[in-house]
Amino acid sequence: NAGVTQTPKFQVLKTGQSMTLQCAQDMNHEYMSWYRQDPGMGLRLIHYSVGAGITDQGEVPNGYNVSRSTTEDFPLRLLSAAPSQTSVYFCATLGAARYGYTFGSGTRLTVV
Amino acid sequence: DAKTTQPNSMESNEEEPVHLPCNHSTISGTDYIHWYRQLPSQGPEYVIHGLTSNVNNRMASLAIAEDRKSSTLILHRATLRDAAVYYCILRDMGTSGSRLTFGEGTQLTVNP
Numbered sequence: 001n002a003g004v005t006q007t008p009k010f011q012v013l014k015t016g017q018s019m020t021l022q023c024a025q026d027m028n029h030e031y032m033s034w035y036r037q038d039p040g041m042g043l044r045l046i047h048y049s050v051g052a053g054i055t056d057q058g059e060v061p062n063g064y065n066v067s068r069s070t071t072e073d074f075p076l077r078l079l080s081a082a083p084s085q086t087s088v089y090f091c092a093t094l095g096a097a098r099y100g101y102t103f104g105s106g107t108r109l110t111v112v
Numbered sequence: 113d114a115k116t117t118q119p120n121s122m123e124s125n126e127e128e129p130v131h132l133p134c135n136h137s138t139i140s141g142t143d144y145i146h147w148y149r150q151l152p153s154q155g156p157e158y159v160i161h162g163l164t165s166n167v168n169n170r171m172a173s174l175a176i177a178e179d180r181k182s183s184t185l186i187l188h189r190a191t192l193r194d195a196a197v198y199y200c201i202l203r204d205m206g207t208s209g210s211r212l213t214f215g216e217g218t219q220l221t222v223n224p
Contacts, residue, residue, distance in 0.1 A: 101212060
């Protein structure tokens, strides 16, 4: 039982490049979400999904796209990377009991 | 979202109890009080949550004031592994896809 798996763990991008951060879960959780954490700050919600085929924007959605074609996967796409997107990205899921979120171990992204 | 206020940092000695306070004077009747912690270089981890009554689990205890305007997370015997940032978060669990709004949390240092 892997829980929430994020790949890659580290990534360096050049300004203007695009990439996809992967999030996969094996807990059959309907709710999935993406957060970013900048140095010394709490996490901020980027996008979330309440089920396959349904996505919505969070607090800081600009520059990011998401899709949810399956229950298991919720990829986050950076369309044209900017230095302001340098951050640690966390994927989080929530089960039907709706108690505690399960977070992945994060992807550390640097945009130069 | 209702706001929480926590001290920026606290210090404890190993094997002593730790009381982490949180003020939430604007809490609404449907807000649950959640606590998460984030160990260095890891994603946040669910600790405990409650509504009105005090709660205990294997990780910690949560003491909620009678007027619900404040709460305290209690670690009964701190270990070095408990050194982390602790976040107190209000969450309306009746809201579909309700998000977690993170503040800056309390950095707990545990001295050997």
